[in-house]
Amino acid sequence: MKQELKQQLKDKYKIFSDIHDANISVGDGWYDVIDGGCLLIQEYLDKNTDIAVKVVQIKEKFGEMRFYYDGHGDHYVKEIVEMMEKATNTVCERCGIHCGKKINKVGWLKTMCNTCYDLNLVERAASFKDYANK
Numbered sequence: 001m002k003q004e005l006k007q008q009l010k011d012k013y014k015i016f017s018d019i020h021d022a023n024i025s026v027g028d029g030w031y032d033v034i035d036g037g038c039l040l041i042q043e044y045l046d047k048n049t050d051i052a053v054k055v056v057q058i059k060e061k062f063g064e065m066r067f068y069y070d071g072h073g074d075h076y077v078k079e080i081v082e083m084m085e086k087a088t089n090t091v092c093e094r095c096g097i098h099c100g101k102k103i104n105k106v107g108w109l110k111t112m113c114n115t116c117y118d119l120n121l122v123e124r125a126a127s128f129k130d131y132a133n134k
Contacts, residue, residue: 005031013038015045015055015069023057027093029116030065034058037067037084041077053077063102063109064088092116 006024010016053071065088067081092099092113099113
């Protein structure tokens with residue numbers, strides 16, 4: 001995720017106050033899913049001050065987002081996190097459109113639309129070519 005998007009999350013939501021930028025390692029396309037879920041969580045925490053949650057890590061695994069947090073999240077927080085994680089099964093991690101599929105990318109599952117998958121192949125081929133020419 002681009003630095004500016006990470007910073008927007010940190011500026012908007014107190015639950016990001018302790019997270020290091022390196023611990024947010026997903027594509028820009030999932031920003032809206034994360035933003036929407038964090039808005040619901042933060043609004044809930046603001047009304048229920050006895051519950052404390054801090055984001056620890058957000059990453060991609062098996063083509064789906066994993067959202068890890070510390071604290072005393074209750075059933076509502078857990079449901080929002082599960083909803084966000086499931087939503088990423090159908091949202092392109094790169095551009096954010098609803099694509100509804102996972103692509104097996106040389107042994108790795110990624111949730112990408114056809115256009116982003118093709119762009120990714122071109123970029124990978126170029127990087128391999130650059131590496132081979134060194």
